[in-house]
Amino acid sequence: MVARETASTIFALATPASASAAALLRIAGSQARVLAQKFCGSDWKRRCVQGSIRLPIGTVPCIAWLMPAPHTLTGRDTLEILVPGNVEIVRDLERLLRECGCHDAEPGAFTRLAVEAGKLSLAQAEATLALVTSSDEVSRRRALADLGGESARRLTDLAARLRTLSARYEMSFDFSEEEHALAQEDRLSGDLRALLADLRAFVGREGSQPRREFPSVALFGPPNAGKSSLFNALVGQRRALVSATPGTTRDAIEADAVFDGCACKLLDLSGVGAGDADLGRYAPQARQRALAADVLLVLCAPGQAADCAHEFTALTRQDAALRSRALWVQTMSDLAAQEANPCGLPQYAVSAASGQGLAALREQLGVRLGELATGGSTSLLRLNATAALTMLEVAAADPLAPTEAVAADVRRALTLLDQALLNDAPGDVLDLIFSRFCIGK
């Protein structure tokens, strides 16, 4: 990013590079006007003009829009050209643009220019990325909120409160003689806790963990607990083999599924425990995947409660926190009365055959996945908000922390929020963000 030249002109194809009725090229920079002149003559009183471009193959008709600086996305002169969407024509046109001194836009280049020109906040730029790459409804909803600046506004409010709090801490040291009520230590720590709760809510709701893939929902249980039937019912199509022979599901079968707008990877794990036809050959893998799952469904057919409880308890010995991620699902609820589960997990009774209880389970999965908050992007806004939260939580949780040390953490947390909100991220962070744009330049 060092060789950023302010004078250079960049271009990119804005439509898919395949045969289509029309292809749109976007050009930003000082050459835009020159090219507009070249293709469409001098009549630029109107913004949209028909013209023609001489390419090796012949003269190609085009429609062009010239948007003069500074009121454009990038803050520079911008030209958009519509030509017939033939791959060869587009290739020739791109070659011509290079000959005219334009450069191929790097991923994210237009958006980066927009950020640098102050036309777009960093949060909005990231939202653009999140929006074009999002594959589920929740991510799209969040990205739209970010794009509209809603998340930034909320975080701005939190930052403003943190700034006031920081000023009060500073006042308590630098103007201690004044003995101002706002600077009293107990009021400061009380207000810090209140602010922490709101910041936690922001981070929790907005999602903070950068995720590289969808969260996983694993179906776990003894052979013939009804895992594959439930799997198919949840996916909505016959993806897994469903068989009456125990152990048909050899290792694990995956499918993408969506619950209440939240995408996830649904895993049908191999059966574990009693009655395993493969003598536990796949059980170790199944247990490992169960431990790694974001949501674990412990499936239990009538009469299997003891086996299921035994297996689940064994897992919790490796990871006690698994309990908070697990749901107890009694299958074949149309065949038998519901039994209480011995592990005390939240319990759902379903029948894949009749569809009974499926809606409630789907709804719960939506809630659980929503809490996991995929977000689909490593947004600086959220990363920094999370880092600030962690910093403040550590400071607030230490009863021995001297006030001036807490005040120092408050200042650092504020710097993190300001960096995210004022587009003042370190250069390497910016490069990381913009390098992740591969489409929608």
Added chain:
Amino acid sequence: MSAILRDMSLDVIVVGGGHAGIEAALAAARAGARVCMVTFERAGIGRMSCNPAIGGVAKGQIVREIDALGGAMGRLIDATGIQFRMLNRSKGAAVISPRAQADKDAYQKAAQALCEGTDGLTIVEGEAVELLVSGTAIAGIRLADGRQLHAPRVVLTTGTFLGGLLHYGEEKISGGRAGEKAAVGLSGQLRALGFRLGRLKTGTPPRLARESIDLSALQQQPGDEPAEPFSYMTGKLAVQQVPCWVTHTNTATHAVILENMARSPLYSGQIVGIGPRYCPSIEDKVKRFADKTSHHVFLEPETRDGDTIYPNGISTSMPRDVQDALVRTMRGLEQARIVKYGYAVEYDFVPPTQIDASMQTKLLRGLYLAGQINGTTGYEEAAAQGLMAGLNAARTLDSREPVVLRRDQAYIGVLIDDLTTRGTDEPYRMFTSLAEYRLRLRSDNADRRLTPLAGQLGIIEPARSRRLQAKLADYARAETLLISERVDGKRLFDWLRTPQFEWSTVLSRLPALSALDPEALQTLEIDARYAGYVEREDAEIARLHELEAVSVPRNLRYEDMTNLRKEAREKLAALQPLTLGQAARIPGIGPGDVSVLRVYLKTGVGVPVHG
């Protein structure tokens, strides 16, 4: 020219004998230079023109740093203080600051005696009216009586004297302080040389005759027992302390002020200079905090005998009759007689982005500026700048590197970096909140932070280095003892940071500790309390050090660095930073600009140099 002056071969001329001038002259002399201090009158050296006190929150830390570097202020106040207090004692160690009331007459005499008794330092009474310039470098000064002094280094510490204008209500008098003339010639010449000048304002309260005040009606404020000294070299301070008193303004006071607001030069438009936001006049306080019906007024004796009282909190430029009236509305002051009226003073300053981090002006080689001329307020801020300017003026004589303190090293570093990198358009005073690394920049450890450096520079007495070494040795011994001894299975060292910790119980358990330096134990305890928190700053500081280590040549042709944003080019060219770190702190310079500049510096490509 008189014979004395002709025979004088000088290295450094210091113009001004205030708190900046004293430290500048002494520091230059300690660094081996032949120094001449030029001042209106010898007896005026070290005058406390405003409040008769040294230190305060953050300012006290600066005085400790000045002392750790071998400066005079700490020893002067220890010798002449009449009341010592530690402020913020109820807060943490990082924000605890010493403050002391001085006998202002004794302070002046001690300062004068110290300057007169310093080898290599001559004092000349006179008014500097012109800078002697040779090409782009300073060559000396000319005095009002025509005498000329020649030297390759000049430190200007003009305080409020540069174009000084006193305001008493509607009345305006040219002057630098009450009863003292202003320096009028220099401003015009500085402008002609190409310096930008700005205008600031400050003020002082009326002084009261003690015998006219009914102190019995007022609350007393005693000093701390035992008094804790400022200087690391003072040891125990045996001082008979005197009390201060507290009174308050009231609705009657505020009514007097509001009725006469039209006669205040602050509100009539007569004063154009910008005043200190954090040390407002009583007119300002009444106007700005209209909902407050009362403000504290501390009655501070100006000398041990206490013939005059400084009423801290009612700085004013109201007409004299209004001052009489407003003072007498307050409890205990009903019969008060004003012996010297308060006034506001406007003066010229040189916006400090025109000097570099060594305190040298960018326009004129060899010219250094320190104190209020750089837009600061306060004796301590002035003294700190004076010390650094004098030291660097002397060091650069034989092409030694100037000394620049970092922001993580000293409040002095924060002060000078703020001034030279960000500038200021109002009187700048130090606060602990301006220091990012406050947990390190403490009053207890200024010696550990700065004395080793001063030792390397050769500007301190050997006894000071030995004192620090002994303290550090005791620190290490105490640490070893506390780590090896356990209570309830926990190392005593780990108990240090708990609220239950008491030195008395530890001393009875480990009697060996009582033989050690109590200051070493105190610093050890504070270090233990901050352990973990201080380390959190390490990564930031490592980055700071790395950026500070990359020096940026002067006179780079930023305008040719086309890969830099235009705004960045302009800002860098205007400020001419000395290091990459300083470049990064210029307002408006982003991390991306720093990376681009770094590449230019690293490759050397595109780093054309003027000339």
